[in-house]
Structures are given as structure tokens and as C-alpha cells.
Amino acid sequence: xxxxxxxxxxxxxxxxxxxxxxxxxxxxxxxxxxxxxxxxxxxxxxxxxxxxxxxxxxxxxxxxxxxxxxxxxxxxxxxxxxxxxxxxxxxxxxxxxxxxxxxxxxxxxxxxxxxxxxxxxxxxxxxxxxxxxxxxxxxxxxxxxxxxxxxxxxxxxxxxxxxxxxxxxxxxxxxxxxxxxxxxxxxxxxxxxxxxxxxxxxxxxxxxxxxxxxxxxxxxxxxxxxxxxxxxxxxxxxxxxxxxxxxxxxxx
Amino acid sequence: xxxxxxxxxxxxxxxxxxxxxxxxxxxxxxxxxxxxxxxxxxxxxxxxxxxxxxxxxxxxxxxxxxxxxxxxxxxxxxxxxxxxxxxxxxxxxxxxxxxxxxxxxxxxxxxxxxxxxxxxxxxxxxxxxxxxxxxxxxxxxxxxxxxxxxxxxxxxxxxxxxxxxxxxxxxxxxxxxxxxxxxxxxxxxxxxxxxxxxxxxxxxxxxxxxxxxxxxxxxxxxxxxxxxxxxxxxxxxxxxxxxxxxxxxxxxxxxxxxxxxxxxxxxxxxxxxxxxxxxxxxxxxxxxxxxxxxxxxxxxxxxxxxxxxxxxxxxxxxxxxxxxxxxxxxxxxxxxxxxxxxxxxxxxxxxxxxxxxxxxxxxxxxxxxxxxxxxxxxxxxxxxxxxxxxxxxxxxxxxxxxxxxxxxxxxxxxxxxxxxx
Numbered sequence: 259x260x261x262x263x264x265x266x267x268x269x270x271x272x273x274x275x276x277x278x279x280x281x282x283x284x285x286x287x288x289x290x291x292x293x294x295x296x297x298x299x300x301x302x303x304x305x306x307x308x309x310x311x312x313x314x315x316x317x318x319x320x321x322x323x324x325x326x327x328x329x330x331x332x333x334x335x336x337x338x339x340x341x342x343x344x345x346x347x348x349x350x351x352x353x354x355x356x357x358x359x360x361x362x363x364x365x366x367x368x369x370x371x372x373x374x375x376x377x378x379x380x381x382x383x384x385x386x387x388x389x390x391x392x393x394x395x396x397x398x399x400x401x402x403x404x405x406x407x408x409x410x411x412x413x414x415x416x417x418x419x420x421x422x423x424x425x426x427x428x429x430x431x432x433x434x435x436x437x438x439x440x441x442x443x444x445x446x447x448x449x450x451x452x453x454x455x456x457x458x459x460x461x462x463x464x465x466x467x468x469x470x471x472x473x474x475x476x477x478x479x480x481x482x483x484x485x486x487x488x489x490x491x492x493x494x495x496x497x498x499x500x501x502x503x504x505x506x507x508x509x510x
Numbered sequence: 511x512x513x514x515x516x517x518x519x520x521x522x523x524x525x526x527x528x529x530x531x532x533x534x535x536x537x538x539x540x541x542x543x544x545x546x547x548x549x550x551x552x553x554x555x556x557x558x559x560x561x562x563x564x565x566x567x568x569x570x571x572x573x574x575x576x577x578x579x580x581x582x583x584x585x586x587x588x589x590x591x592x593x594x595x596x597x598x599x600x601x602x603x604x605x606x607x608x609x610x611x612x613x614x615x616x617x618x619x620x621x622x623x624x625x626x627x628x629x630x631x632x633x634x635x636x637x638x639x640x641x642x643x644x645x646x647x648x649x650x651x652x653x654x655x656x657x658x659x660x661x662x663x664x665x666x667x668x669x670x671x672x673x674x675x676x677x678x679x680x681x682x683x684x685x686x687x688x689x690x691x692x693x694x695x696x697x698x699x700x701x702x703x704x705x706x707x708x709x710x711x712x713x714x715x716x717x718x719x720x721x722x723x724x725x726x727x728x729x730x731x732x733x734x735x736x737x738x739x740x741x742x743x744x745x746x747x748x749x750x751x752x753x754x755x756x757x758x759x760x761x762x763x764x765x766x767x768x769x770x771x772x773x774x775x776x777x778x779x780x781x782x783x784x785x786x787x788x789x790x791x792x793x794x795x796x797x798x799x800x801x802x803x804x805x806x807x808x809x810x811x812x813x814x815x816x817x818x819x820x821x822x823x824x825x826x827x828x829x830x831x832x833x834x835x836x837x838x839x840x841x842x843x844x845x846x847x848x849x850x851x852x853x854x855x856x857x858x859x860x861x862x863x864x865x866x867x868x869x870x871x872x873x874x875x876x877x878x879x880x881x882x883x884x885x886x887x888x889x890x891x892x893x894x895x896x897x898x899x900x901x902x903x904x905x906x907x908x909x910x911x912x913x914x915x916x917x918x919x920x921x922x923x924x925x926x927x928x929x930x931x
Contacts (some may be wrong), residue, residue, distance in 0.1 A: 298808075300799060317646070324659035394663050396738025399811070400729075428660040429574060430652055433873055434645060435663055436685045436741065446810045449803075463575075474877045476652050483656035 288337075290470045290489035292461050299495050305419040306502035309382045315352035316344065319379055319418070321368065324361050325426050332357075334484045337385075339491025340498075347499060356381075364392050365402055370410030376416030383498070384413045385456070389440040390441030399439040404445045405503035408483035414451070421498070422448050422455045427462035429474050454501055461493060462486070529864060554605075555843040555852055556836060561598040562855030562901075565865055566894055567591035572686045572869035574876060574891075578888040587785040588812055588824040592689060597745060597825065598691065599858070600754025608704050608759055619789035620701040627697045633863045634690040638677045641684045644870050648877075676735040684865060685735065688741040688921065695744040696751045703752055707759055716763070721745060726816060739815070746816040750825070762833075769830055778827035785824050853901035860904055861897050869894040 309316050320326055320337040323432075327335045341355035358375060360368045365388045376384065386409060392402045406422070413420045424444045425437050443461055448455035466473040475482055567582045568591045584590035603623075611619035649664040666673050666682075676682035680691040706714040725729065725745040732740040757765070768774055788809070791797045812818045842848060856863045870887045879885065 295794075324662075325657075329655050329658055361659075389634065390659055394660070398731075398739060399813075399815070403811070426657070427658065429652075430648055430655050430657065430877060431576065431663055432658045433641070433685050433870065435660060439815075442811045447718070449806060449810070469882070473656070477654060477655060481656050482654065486656055 260278075266439045270429050276509070286310055290485075291463055292493045293464065296457055296461050297489075297500065299492060299497075299501055300437065300456045301448070301452045301501065302429055303383060303421070303454070303498065303502040305417070306383050306498065310348065310502060313351075315354060316348070316383070317379070317381045318344075318353070318355045318383045318385060319375070319381035320355060320356065320357045320385045321360060321372070321375070322385075322423070323359070323390050324364070326357060327359060328386050328480065328483045336487040336490040336494060337349055339488050340494050343492055343495035344498070347495060349466045362391060362470065363388070364395060364397055364405070365409060366405035368414065372409050372458060373412040373416060374434040376413055380416075381418050383419045383421065385423055385489070385494070386410070386413065387458075389425045389444055390436075393425060393437050393486060395468045396436070399443050402440060403443040403447060406444060407450070410447060410451050414453075420451070420453045422453065423494075424455065424457060424459050427459045427466060427473060429466065448495055454497070456494060456497055458490065465489070530850070552850075554838065556832075556838060556840075557598050557602055557846060558852040558855035559843060560832070560855065561602075561858050562853070562861075563593040564591040564598065564852050564862050565858060565897065566851070568595065568689070568862070569865035569869055569893055570890055572866065573872050573890060574886070577883060578887065583828075585789060587782060587789055587828070588818070588821045589828065592742070592814075593750060593817075593821065593825040595631060595689065595858075595862075596692070596750045597754040597829070598855075598894055600696070600751035601758040602754075603697065603700055603751075604704060604707070604755030604758040606799070607700060608707070608858070610702055611708065616701070616705060620702070620846075623697060623700050627694055630690055630694050630697065630859060633859060634680070634687070634694065635678065636788060637690070637863055637866050638684070638685055640867055641687065642673075644874060645684075649802040662777070668791065680731070681735040683740075683741070686869060689862070690866075691740065692742040692747055694745055696748060696850060700755075703769045705756055707755060711756055711759055711761060715752060718749050722817075731815075741815055743816050749817060749822065769833055774830060775834060778830045781823065781827045785820075845853035850898035850901070852907055854897055857901050857904045861901055864897055864900055865893070868881045 285442075308314075318340070320340075322337075326337060332338065335357075337355045337357045339351055344351075344353040344355075356379070358379075360371075364377075368386075368388060372386075388406065388409075389402075392405075397405075402491050410420055410422070422444055428435065428437075434508060437459065446456055462471075462473060465471045470489075471482065471484075471486055550789075560860055567584075570578050570635050571582050571584065571591065573579075576877060578606065578779050579585070582591065606634060607623050613619075645664065649661070649667055652661070654661075673682055683691060703714060706717070722745070725743065730745050731743050732745075734740055788801070809820065812820050814821065843852070872893060875889060
């Protein structure tokens with residue numbers, strides 16, 4: 259039955275293709291530049307700058323949900339890529355990126371444990387990726403905002419710099435997951451605490467729009483996920499470096 | 511030039527209205543009540559025009575962002591097409607059924623409204639079925655490791671029994687299907703609203719504002735399934751609907767003094783411009799540093815669920831300026847070029863549903879063939895053309911059906927014909 263409906267679909271699509279004329283080829287040359295405005299922020303990362311300046315190690319803790327990993331290969335998810343690129347770009351600085359996976363937990367549930375986590379690990383920088391689970395469960399955006407707010411306060415109290423990372427751009431589930439309120443509220447919290455927001459959603463959408471990646475792809479292979487995470491790691495590393503270095507207040 | 515729309519909608523309705531106006535005896539309550547027929551009983555084409563426009567914009571906004579998205583008003587201010595749609599729905603519903611209430615009494619009018627509610631409900635369930643088919647397909651065919659987490663949203667498909675019942679209870683709604691449930695609830699309360707308005711229109715509006723304020727204060731909402739809440743909170747959005755009804759039942763006329771004052775005009779312009787500047791910073795984050803932080807902290811987030819005051823004010827400003835610069839008798843309203851829009855506005859329920867369906871279909875096509883900007887554009891345009899074509903066919907059919915009906919048993923204003931609130 260499935261194959262039959264598949265055939266009908268394919269025929270419909272074929273018709274669509276014929277009407278629409280040639281469309282973009284699937285494997286466009288791989289590049290994943292991110293426009294500068296998506297990687298700028300008024301906020302700074304003073305603790306990171308200090309650690310680098312004083313020759314201490316840069317300990318980064320990524321707190322995130324499932325989308326901070328790739329199923330079977332942890333070495334190629336963006337946290338590991340971030341570590342590799344930071345090591346590459348900051349020669350002589352010991353960089354450790356560890357991941358604290360909080361699958362299927364809402365921001366409220368994650369926020370409750372953040373204080374302890376920071377106390378135990380003493381990271382220089384926490385990258386908190388959140389919002390996906392909340393959006394999927396349609397948590398009240400106001401509750402979501404106060405949870406993120408609470409979490410950020412806990413992290414800052416624990417003495418870490420904080421970067422928030424928002425949802426993935428996921429065009430296939432757009433009709434089912436309403437991302438907008440969660441994106442907005444994360445931006446608000448970032449503004450209120452003057453901390454940087456790594457706009458993963460906008461960046462991935464940019465890649466999809468420019469054709470760098472086809473995020474609609476139904477491919478079951480792991481290649482696309484690996485390449486996207488590689489690019490995210492790259493963008494994230496230059497984001498962190500930029501925000502840590504360009505702070506004159508911390509250079510004296 | 512007589513057009514289809516004039517012929518089918520203007521006539522019986524206008525005649526009924528005239529009859530009321532001429533014969534106060536027929537409705538002795540008329541003079542005593544606050545409900546007064548709006549000046550001139552001809553169909554207000556501006557309403558159809560803007561409702562049609564709202565339907566087009568809603569369709570475009572439901573597709574993934576593309577070139578045409580830049581033409582939708584949500585990019586230029588706080589409010590969007592939903593506000594227009596709900597306001598005009600309130601206006602036309604009150605206009606049509608308010609008349610029915612005067613004409614044939616509360617009971618009959620209520621029955622007619624409930625019949626309408628039933629139609630909208632059936633339409634909603636129909637759309638839900640299509641949606642279910644679409645996502646089931648996605649769930650079975652899409653397995654990109656990049657989105658393992660997001661695909662968890664499909665877990666509910668494991669319990670189709672629960673989902674279907676919850677959808678019938680209007681508690682489970684897909685993302686783009688929030689407007690109809692809101693509309694159903696609002697229409698369900700329309701008999702009460704009209705009945706109150708008949709007694710004291712201003713008091714009704716006051717109560718509506720009070721409910722809005724209490725909703726904000728006590729954070730009232732309707733819960734949804736499996737968790738969360740209604741994306742359009744009916745307790746808050748009723749304000750626009752009731753305000754529309756209030757305008758239809760004489761409020762607009764009484765406000766005309768305020769509306770024509772130059773001070774109002776300037777306030778509106780300044781507010782719209784300020785809102786435009788704020789929205790610019792959303793699309794050009796480079797400009798964000800120009801925003802005063804104090805203002806940012808006070809203003810954000812602009813809550814769509816509870817119809818933020820900023821959004822409501824933005825809509826009011828837009829409406830005031832529109833009313834001011836687009837007179838009722840503007841000849842352009844009869845022009846052939848605006849006809850498609852007006853036709854769509856006159857059959858709002860059908861065209862709205864069609865729009866939701868086409869948006870689903872558009873998503874689907876784009877997803878299946880990795881649509882580029884060009885295909886995206888083609889989909890948007892063909893969607894709008896299909897909507898217009900459908901509106902034209904419905905008009906034609908209703909006209910024909912009406913003619914034979916009136917031949918059979920004389921005239922009788924049919925509320926649904928008037929775009930049906």
C-alpha cells in the first residue's frame with residue numbers, strides 16, 4: 259500500500275517537476291558561509307577572554323537536547339567539531355568541550371539542575387542549547403521564558419559565560435512545531451542578560467535558502483547531518499572567538 | 511456595471527434591509543434598541559476587499575517564507591492578516607445575523623448562527639483529515655538523522671484514537687489550523703453578544719474589554735492537547751470580534767467624528783511608522799543597536815496568543831487610515847482588477863479552508879522537490895489563482911442556485927450568501 263501511494267506521489271511530483279522546469283541540483287558545491295550579521299552580538303564573553311589571556315584552559319560545557327548530537331557518531335556532532343576548530347584556531351590553548359545531554363527535558367527541568375552542574379564542572383563557558391523540547395510540547399512561552407531566565411541566572415552565578423543556542427531550522431516539521439514564540443523568547447532573555455545568542459535557526463535557514471544544504475532531504479544517510487554539524491561547529495567557533503576577543507574592557 | 515457579486519449578494523439583502531427601514535411596524539423593537547442598521551444598506555465592498563486580502567496574506571504566511579512573504583503586512587508592523595480577518599468576521603457576522611435577529615427574532619437567528627458554527631466545525635475536521643494524511647506520510651517516509659529529535663513530534667501518531675477525539679474536541683490542532691477553532695468559539699458566543707448588543711452596545715463592548723483585561727491579569731487560557739494552550743486565546747481575541755460587531759451595529763458611524771479628526775490621523779501615522787521601524791530591526795539585526803534598551807524590555811515579547819495591546823493598536827491605526835483614505839464609494843471597488851479579491855472575501859470560509867489546504871499542499875510539493883525560489887513563487891501564485899477561481903465558481907453557483915430558489919418560493923435573505931460572517 260505504501261509503495262502504491264509512493265508511486266502516485268512520484269507521478270504527481272513528476273508532473274510538478276515538468277511544470278516547474280529544472281530545479282536546483284541536489285549536490286550543489288558544499289560551502290556554508292554564514293553572513294556576518296548572524297554572527298555578531300553586542301554581548302561579550304569576558305570569562306573566555308580572560309581564560310585565554312591568562313593561559314588557562316578553556317573549558318566549554320554544552321548543555322543540550324538530542325539535536326546536539328548525531329545518532330551514532332558523537333565525534334562528528336557540533337560540540338566535537340567546535341573543540342577541533344577551537345584547538346585549530348587557538349594554538350597553545352587547551353580546549354575541552356564536554357556535552358551534558360538532557361534529552362526530552364524542557365527548559366524548566368534542565369534549568370533546575372544547572373546550578374549543580376556548573377558547580378561540579380566549573381566551565382569557562384556554557385553553551386545552552388534549548389527550546390526544541392519546549393516547542394514540541396507547546397510549553398507556555400511565558401513559562402519557557404522564565405525557565406530560560408532562571409537557567410541563565412544560575413549559570414552566571416556559577417561563574418560561567420553563557421551562550422544560548424536556539425532551535426534547529428526543521429522545514430519538514432514546520433507544520434507541526436511552532437518555533438516562533440520560543441525563538442522570540444530566547445532572544446528576549448539573551449537581550450535582558452546581555453548574553454550572546456547563537457541563532458542556529460536563522461543560520462540553518464540561511465543555508466537552506468541559499469542552497470548550501472537541502473534540509474528538506476529525506477535521505478536516511480548520516481552524511482547531511484555530519485556536514486551540517488561540521489558547519490555549525492565552525493560557525494560556533496568563530497562566534498566564540500569573535501565575542502571573546504573583541505572586548506577592549508577585558509584586554510587591560 | 512452589474513457584477514456577479516452585486517447580483518447575488520446585494521439584492522435580497524438590500525431589499526430586506528429597506529423593508530425594515532421602511533416599516534418600523536414590522537419590527538417595533540428597532541427604534542428602541544441600540545442596534546441600528548448601518549448607514550446605507552448596500553453591501554460594504556471594502557469589507558470583502560480586505561477580507562479577501564487577509565485570506566491571501568494568510569495563505570502566503572502559511573507557506574514557508576519566500577519572495578511574496580515580503581508583501582505581507584506582518585513584515586511592516588505588529589499586526590497581521592489574522593487581525594483583519596477576525597475583525598471583519600465580527601463585523602459581517604454582526605451585520606448579517608444582527609439583521610436576522612431583528613428580522614426574525616432571537617431564536618431563529620441563534621439557530622442560523624449555530625448552523626454556521628456547524629459548517630465551520632465540519633470544515634475544520636475536513637482540514638484536519640488532510641493534515642493527518644500529510645503528516646502520516648512524512649512520518650513514514652522521512653528519517654533524516656539530523657532531525658531525530660524533531661521527528662519525536664510524530665509520536666502522537668501512535669495513538670490515533672486519542673488524537674482524533676482530541677481534534678474533534680478542538681483541543682488538538684496542527685500549527686496552521688488555529689484560526690478556525692477560534693472562529694468557531696467566537697461564533698458560538700455570537701448569539702449572546704448580539705443579544706447583549708441589542709440591549710446596550712457600548713456596555714457589551716465594555717464587557718469585552720473587561721474580559722480582555724482580566725484575561726491578561728489572571729492569565730486565562732484554554733488548554734490544548736497533548737499540552738500547551740490555544741495559539742489564539744479566545745478570551746483575548748474576542749475583543750477584536752466584538753469590536754467588529756460593535757462597529758457594524760452603529761459604532762463605526764458614531765466614531766466617524768473621531769476618525770475624521772486630523773489628530774487621530776497623525777497619531778495613527780506616527781504609531782504605524784514607529785511600529786515599522788521596530789519591525790525593521792527584526793529583519794535587519796544590524797539595526798538592533800539603534801533600539802533603546804528600555805523600550806525593548808518594556809515592549810517584548812509582543813504576544814500574539816493573547817492579542818497584545820500593541821498589535822490591537824496597530825490594527826486600529828491601520829483601520830482608521832484605511833477608512834479615511836478609502837471611501838466607501840471609491841469607484842475602484844467596482845473595478846475588474848479588484849474583483850478576485852472581493853470574490854474571495856465574499857466566500858471567506860470556503861476560501862480560507864482552501865487556503866489552508868493549498869498551504870499544506872505547497873509545503874508538500876516544496877518538500878518533495880527541494881523547491882527553489884522560482885518554484886516557491888509559482889506555488890504561491892498558483893495558490894492564489896486557485897483561490898480566486900474557486901471563489902468565482904462558488905459565486906456563480908450560488909447565483910444560479912439562488913435564482914432557481916427565488917423562482918420557487920419568493921425571496922428571503924440568506925445570511926450565508928453574504929459571505930456569512
